[in-house]
Amino acid sequence: MNAPLLSLPRVLPFFFDAEPGTRFSLYHAPAPQVRTRGAILYVHPFADELNKSRRMATLQARRFAAAGYAVLQIDMFGCGDSCGDFSSARWELWKRDLEIARAWLAERAGGGPMHLWGIRLGGLLALDFACNAPVDGVILWQPFLNGRTCINQFLRQGLAARMRAGDPALFGTTSQLRADLLTRGMIEVGGYELAAPLIQAIDACDAAALPLPPCQVHWFASASPAPSRLAASAARIAHRWSARGATLHFHAVEGEPFWGANDIVECPALLAATSAVFAPEA
Incomplete structure (x- = not known):
């Protein structure tokens, strides 16, 4: 430092x-x-x-x-x-x-x-x-x-913001966003670009299973x-x-x-x- x-x-x-x-x-x-x-x-x-x-x-x-x-x-x-x-x-x-x-x-x-x-x-x-x-x-x-709960909540908030924007072309589901992430390797939600490696690591983290x-x-x-x-x-x-x-x-x-x-x-x-x-x- x-x-x-x-x-x-x-x-x-x-x-x-x-x-x-x-x-x-x-x-x-x-x-x-x-x-x-x-x-x-x-x-x-x-x-x-x-x-x-x-x-x-x-x-x-x-x-x-x-x-x-x-x-x-x-x-x-x-x-x-x-x-x-x-x-x-x-x-x-x-x-x-x-x-x-x-x-x-x-x-x-x-x-x-x-x-x-x-x-x-x-x-x-x-x-x-x-x-x-x-x-x-x-x-x-x-x-x-x-971690998966966190990401799903974040994706839902992003979808809600799209719906408030009023453009039907922007609507979707969390499953669709996750599918896009797997296909493209990255998606944009709420002004944040989410990379697949980060989301996969967060998804895999479960407090109950941590040693x-x-x-x-x-x-x-x-x-x-x-x-x-x-x-x-x-x-x-x-x-x-x-x-x-x-x-x-x-x-x-x-x-x-x-x-x-x-x-x-x-x-x-x-x-x-x-x-x-x-x-x-x-």
Whole structure:
């Protein structure tokens, strides 16, 4: 990375080197007046949910830092303000980005506990990455449990936008879009070019089947209200993960679905619930 390791300001925007190109990052140094608790690496959501989640991610990152955590937010390859086209993004490339970021953040944290913090598809990516990375825990905000579910939802949103445009020639189904993807190797949905290798890798990722190592996982379900079916899903996954020593804690939180709202919205209940677990009052 290009950022110096000493005398960093409390919040530092910078770019770090990662083949290919550079990645935009935002480092939140832990507040100096509190004891250091460890480090938290943020894993952002997919496509436009990244932009809609920035406000909430920044608010929570500030809370983590104020509680003594070193926090790093990055835009992975082809996303946000980092280099590369979204069409060239790959699941494994994103995991390589996370490893570079994790190593840098671990050095900053001075050996404290390392947590991953993922929103939506970023939660599933964080879980997949955790299977082969030295992390102590995972924080999940409204995660997708299955990659195929995420992509189907994204395709449906793209189809809905086409229907609102009013051109019957643009209508279709998710199955037709997937068939086009297989035939052409790439399709455009909602302004994003999706490449077949990325979609296939996401489709293949299933949280329940991941060999998660011994660690603590905190799943915050933020919907209005938090649906009971998510609690049932969490119980089933917790049973599978427990065989390898991972412990899942499910937290139901009522609030706005900030990741999909038309306007940028906040979910104070989610911020409060997360901070209560990871930044308890002294």
